[in-house]
Structures are given as structure tokens and as C-alpha cells.
Amino acid sequence: MRNKLPISLRLSLALLAAAALSAQTQPGSYRVDLPPDAPLALVSADWGASRATARGGAMLLELHSTLQLRNSGARRIRGVSLLVTAQDSTPGGRASLTLPSLDIDSGDSFPVRLDLRLMRPLQTAPGAMVDVQLDGILFDDLGFYGPNRMNARRALLAWELEARRDRKSLLAALERGGVEALRTELLGAMTRMASQPRLEVQAVRAGRATAIEPEREVALAALSLPASPVELLSGSIRIAGDEARAPHLLLRNVGSKPVRSVEVSWLVRDSHGREYAAGALPADVDLAPGQTRPAARDGALRFSLPGGAPASVTAMSGFISSVEFADGGMWLPTRQALQNPRLLGVLPLSGEEERLVELYRRKGLDAVVRQLQKLR
Amino acid sequence: MLRAALPAEALDESVAADALPGVAWSVFEAEMRANIRLGLTAGALAGEPESVPQPASPAPVPFWRWATVCGALVFVLGAGWWLGTPRHAPTPVVQSVLTLPVEGEDADAAPPAGFELLIPASGAARTEADFNGATRARLIDGETGRVTLQQVYAQ
Numbered sequence: 384m385r386n387k388l389p390i391s392l393r394l395s396l397a398l399l400a401a402a403a404l405s406a407q408t409q410p411g412s413y414r415v416d417l418p419p420d421a422p423l424a425l426v427s428a429d430w431g432a433s434r435a436t437a438r439g440g441a442m443l444l445e446l447h448s449t450l451q452l453r454n455s456g457a458r459r460i461r462g463v464s465l466l467v468t469a470q471d472s473t474p475g476g477r478a479s480l481t482l483p484s485l486d487i488d489s490g491d492s493f494p495v496r497l498d499l500r501l502m503r504p505l506q507t508a509p510g511a512m513v514d515v516q517l518d519g520i521l522f523d524d525l526g527f528y529g530p531n532r533m534n535a536r537r538a539l540l541a542w543e544l545e546a547r548r549d550r551k552s553l554l555a556a557l558e559r560g561g562v563e564a565l566r567t568e569l570l571g572a573m574t575r576m577a578s579q580p581r582l583e584v585q586a587v588r589a590g591r592a593t594a595i596e597p598e599r600e601v602a603l604a605a606l607s608l609p610a611s612p613v614e615l616l617s618g619s620i621r622i623a624g625d626e627a628r629a630p631h632l633l634l635r636n637v638g639s640k641p642v643r644s645v646e647v648s649w650l651v652r653d654s655h656g657r658e659y660a661a662g663a664l665p666a667d668v669d670l671a672p673g674q675t676r677p678a679a680r681d682g683a684l685r686f687s688l689p690g691g692a693p694a695s696v697t698a699m700s701g702f703i704s705s706v707e708f709a710d711g712g713m714w715l716p717t718r719q720a721l722q723n724p725r726l727l728g729v730l731p732l733s734g735e736e737e738r739l740v741e742l743y744r745r746k747g748l749d750a751v752v753r754q755l756q757k758l759r
Numbered sequence: 760m761l762r763a764a765l766p767a768e769a770l771d772e773s774v775a776a777d778a779l780p781g782v783a784w785s786v787f788e789a790e791m792r793a794n795i796r797l798g799l800t801a802g803a804l805a806g807e808p809e810s811v812p813q814p815a816s817p818a819p820v821p822f823w824r825w826a827t828v829c830g831a832l833v834f835v836l837g838a839g840w841w842l843g844t845p846r847h848a849p850t851p852v853v854q855s856v857l858t859l860p861v862e863g864e865d866a867d868a869a870p871p872a873g874f875e876l877l878i879p880a881s882g883a884a885r886t887e888a889d890f891n892g893a894t895r896a897r898l899i900d901g902e903t904g905r906v907t908l909q910q911v912y913a914q
Contacts (some may be wrong), residue, residue, distance in 0.1 A: 479906040499909060538908070586888035630890055662887040682890035734897060734906055741901035756905065 403659035414511035415450060421517055422456020422528060423463065427493050435512060441502050444513060446470050448497040453490070456528075460487040462521040464535030465495065468514045470503035477501075479518060484738055486523075486758060513746065534665070535642065537713075541705050544715050546735035546758075552718050554755045562748055569743045569751065572736050579731060582651060582659035582694055587626065587683040598623035603630070604700035606650075608720045611672065611703045612638025613645050617690045618701060625693035625746055627651070628683030632701070636670035643710035644668060645678075648704040650729055651686060654695040658729050661686060663704060702726075 413430050417423055432447040446467070454460050464481040470476035478499050487493050503512065519529030521539035529535060558567040603618035618632040638643050644667045649662040666678045686694040706714040721730060732740065743751045886896045895910045 475911055478909060479909045481910070482906065482907065484904070484906045496907065499911070501911070533910075533912070542908075581887065584888040584894075586890075586892050586894045628890075662889055664890045680890035682891065682892050684888055734899075737897075738899050738904060739826055741899045741903050745901035750904075 388585040399532065405453055412512040413448070413515070414513070415515045417517050422454065422458070423520060424455040426451035426453050426578065437505060440505055442505050444501045444503065446497055446499045446501065446513060450495040450515070451492055452495055452498065453492040454487045457489050459489070460485055460520055461523050462535070463495070464477065464518040464529070464539060466516045466518040466533055467497065467499060467501065468516070469501040469512060475502040479535070480515045481535065481538055483539055484546060486734060504571035537665070537707050540713055542734055543657060544713055545733050548715065548718060549733050549735045550755055550758055556758065557752065557755060563753065565751065566748055569740055572732055572740050576740065578739065579729065580657055580659050581688045581689055582637045582661050583689060584662045585685045585687070587685045601698060603632070604698065606700055606702035606723070606725060608702055608723065609715065610720065611706070612636065612714050613642055613703050613706050614641065615647060615701055615703055616675065620699055622696050622699070624695060625687060626683055626685050626701060627696055629681055630679065630680045632677065634668060634670060634678055635675040636672050639672050641672065642668065642706055643669040643709045644707045645703055646705040647701045650700045651696055652698040654697050660729050660731050
């Protein structure tokens with residue numbers, strides 16, 4: 384006689400096995416959590432090729448998703464920032480995804496492509512493996528909505544103001560000399576982009592990995608841009624081989640408004656005398672008008688050439704690239720200020736310039752003209 | 760089982776005979792036996808039940824059928840794989856790197872945890888890092904004009 388298991392038991396076992404196999408990738412493992420009163424709604428979320436794999440004691444999450452979001456508010460959206468969390472306290476467990484340069488009308492939908500690799504411990508509380516939350520929305524009137532946990536407001540506002548500055552300049556060229564003048568501007572930007580040396584920068588969390596080269600403290604060369612409300616008085620940084628760490632800065636508010644934060648951009652010189660733009664240091668410093676304060680960080684950066692070879696750093700300079708005031712306003716250098724011969728051949732194109740250059744390269748001059756006139 | 764279920768006095772023939780004095784038990788027994796024999800004889804006359812026909816051994820399945828089934832299976836599996844594979848499998852541009860020391864290795868000698876940028880071949884990608892431990896990648900899609908800034912945090 385055959386020993387038959389009850390059908391219900393067999394079904395349960397089959398379901399359990401299926402659940403165990405798909406536990407790593409089932410849709411319930413990912414959650415998009417938008418506040419109910421947010422002027423942004425989730426239309427759909429396709430987690431398609433996302434997967435999780437165990438790596439030692441950690442879980443490696445590869446996220447490949449397309450979220451379809453809709454502007455459910457009344458104002459036009461210029462930028463959105465999402466916070467993606469696998470584990471708050473794990474290094475590499477959090478990421479943010481920011482989409483500036485949007486122009487989403489009320490009721491319109493738009494896709495958000497998410498390609499990230501995050502870490503989280505294997506043993507964690509039950510619940511979604513990955514949480515996607517809203518960090519902020521910037522509107523066309525420069526109003527902001529959101530919890531701003533990762534300073535989305537500063538990033539979105541700086542991008543938008545910089546984009547308006549650069550579009551205005553290109554539009555002026557268009558109105559002054561027609562499409563040929565605009566083409567000349569775009570070709571000039573393309574040439575600059577192609578000729579600039581690039582350096583790869585890696586944030587290193589735990590400081591120096593080797594002791595091959597002795598570490599030395601070098602003074603930072605401070606570049607001053609016209610009309611900057613904050614002055615970089617002096618600074619120092621510890622350099623060893625391809626690593627720079629623990630910058631110390633002395634900042635002074637030379638303007639009339641209280642300052643909430645500044646961003647210092649870096650130029651790195653290698654042993655061959657070549658100079659590269661190499662990242663920035665956003666620093667929250669409360670500076671009253673006339674006040675001088677130090678700002679210091681313990682972090683470290685590692686520099687390498689595009690082929691992967693270590694870049695030997697000999698000197699670094701810094702300049703104030705943006706200032707956020709306590710009242711929420713921002714200061715950015717003018718385009719004339721950035722014509723500084725020291726910066727001209729080194730500074731990368733702004734995000735908006737690069738976007739318009741890419742548009743010109745792919746879609747032609749008419750597409751750029753339409754963009755400039757639409758976002759006028 | 761039936762006998763076991765009966766009370767003991769019901770099995771005692773003398774008790775039964777006393778209980779029904781008018782019944783000729785010997786005649787009744789003879790008739791029962793005759794009925795049983797009749798049943799057996801009738802069964803024999805009717806003949807043995809025809810043996811259940813053995814199922815004919817299945818005819819060999821032609822090769823083309825096997826080929827069709829296998830082809831269909833290959834098609835279904837292939838289509839499943841093709842549909843399940845993302846058409847656009849982008850390389851994540853920002854990844855965290857946690858280097859775990861090998862067992863027995865001095866933990867101080869192991870490379871520190873950090874972040875690594877996997878820069879796509881596209882020239883429209885730019886990466887940055889800052890002393891707060893964050894690493895950023897700026898991606899520009901020339902087709903749509905969309906910009907994406909991705910950032911991972913060390914702390």
C-alpha cells in the first residue's frame with residue numbers, strides 16, 4: 384500500500400519550498416513608502432532584475448528597478464530625491480537617488496531608474512529588505528517638500544540655480560548671435576569636456592591602508608572667487624601617496640547673512656604637475672556674519688588615474704563652490720567668476736552644461752534650443 | 760466479527776432450539792446447504808469470468824513526436840530565459856565595498872572598508888567623493904536628457 388501524504392500537506396510543503404527559493408527576490412522584499420500627503424504618487428514599481436545574494440555575513444543587494452511616479456500636486460516638479468535604505472547602520476546600507484533637471488507638470492508621470500548595489504547584514508528584523516522613501520521634491524518656484532534627511536534640498540536647489548545660470552548664459556548667446564553662437568558655445572564646452580584630465584576619487588572610510596609612503600601634512604592653497612560670502616582663510620590636509628585625509632579648514636563669513644553650510648571644491652595636483660578637479664566637501668557650519676570658524680573632517684579620499692593606477696598627490700587647493708544661508712537662500716559663483724584661468728582648464732562642466740551638450744550630441748541643436756526656450 | 764458481536768447464549772444451539780421449538784433445524788440446515796451448492800453450480804455453469812484483458816504494450820512513440828516535445832520544451836525554456844533576462848542590464852555605478860579579513864589574517868593589515876565606483880563606459884558619467892564618506896555618481900542620459908545623481912553613504 385502506498386503511503387500518501389494528505390494533499391493539503393503536500394501543497395503546503397510545495398508552497399514553503401517555493402517561498403524559500405524566491406524569498407530573496409519576491410516583490411514584497413522591496414517597499415516604496417511615500418507620505419500620504421506627498422505631491423508624488425507611485426504608479427508602479429518593477430523590481431525585475433533585482434536580487435539579493437549572501438556574501439559571508441552580509442547580504443549584497445543589487446537593485447535594478449524602474450519606478451513610475453506621478454506628480455499628484457499642483458506645482459511643476461523640478462527635482463526629486465529618494466532615499467534608498469537597506470540598513471541604516473551598515474556602511475553602504477544607504478543611498479540616495481536624486482533627479483534634478485526635471486520638468487514634470489501636474490498629473491504627469493515619469494520613470495525613475497534605480498541601479499544600486501547595497502549591503503545589509505544577513506540577520507535583520509523581518510520586513511522589507513529595501514525601503515525607498517521620499518527625501519525631497521523641489522518645485523519650479525524653488526519651494527521644497529520633504530523630510531530632507533540627506534540634505535536633498537541643498538543638492539536640488541544648488542543644481543537648479545546652477546542650471547538656471549548656465550541656461551541663461553546659453554540663451555543669451557542664442558539671442559545675441561543666433562543658433563551659430565549657441566553651437567559655438569556647445570562645441571567649446573564639448574572641447575573642454577574632452578580635454579580635461581580626469582581623476583577617479585574613492586571615499587575611504589577607515590583611512591590609510593598602507594604605510595608604504597610616509598604621511599605628511601601640507602597646507603591647502605585657498606582660491607578666492609569674487610563675491611563669495613564665505614572666505615577660505617587657510618587649511619591643511621594629510622597626504623600620503625594616493626590618499627588625502629583629515630582636512631582642516633578655517634572659514635570666515637565675509638557676507639551679511641548667517642550661513643548654514645558651505646561646499647568646498649578641491650583641486651588636486653599630482654607628481655607630474657597636472658591638476659584635476661577632485662570632489663567637494665559639503666560642511667555644515669553655522670557662521671554668523673563676520674564670524675571665523677574651523678571645519679574639520681576625519682574622512683579620507685583615494686585618487687587614481689582612469690586606468691586604475693594610483694595618482695600620487697603632491698598638493699591640494701580648495702575654493703568655496705556654494706554657500707547655503709540660514710534663510711534657505713544659496714550663493715553660487717557666477718560664470719564670470721569661474722573664468723578664472725586657474726579653474727578654466729580644470730573645472731568640469733556643470734551638470735546642466737553636460738546635459739545640454741549630451742542633448743546636442745544625440746539630438747542636435749534644435750533639441751537644445753527647444754529646451755532652452757521651454758525652461759526659460 | 761458477527762459471531763463475536765452476538766451474546767453467548769445466541770451461539771449455543773441447544774439454547775436456540777429451546778427458544779424456537781417449532782423450527783426443524785436439521786431441515787433448515789439441509790436447505791441452506793442445498794442453496795449454497797446450487798449457487799456454486801450455477802457459478803460453474805456460467806463459466807469463469809473472462810480474464811481482464813492485459814493492456815497492450817504501448818506502441819513505440821515515433822521519433823518525430825519526441826523531437827516535437829523536446830523542441831517545444833527547449834522553446835519554452837529559452838523563451839523563459841530570454842524574457843526573464845533584463846534587456847538593459849546596467850552596471851551599478853556606485854557600490855559599497857566591505858572587505859572582510861581572511862581568517863587568520865591580521866585585521867589591521869586588511870584593506871579598509873570603503874566605496875568603489877564602477878564607472879560605466881559612457882562618457883556622460885562623472886563620479887565624486889567627499890570627506891564625509893559619501894560617493895556620488897552623475898549619470899546623464901543623452902536620449903532622454905535625464906540626469907541621475909546616485910550617492911552611497913559610509914555613515
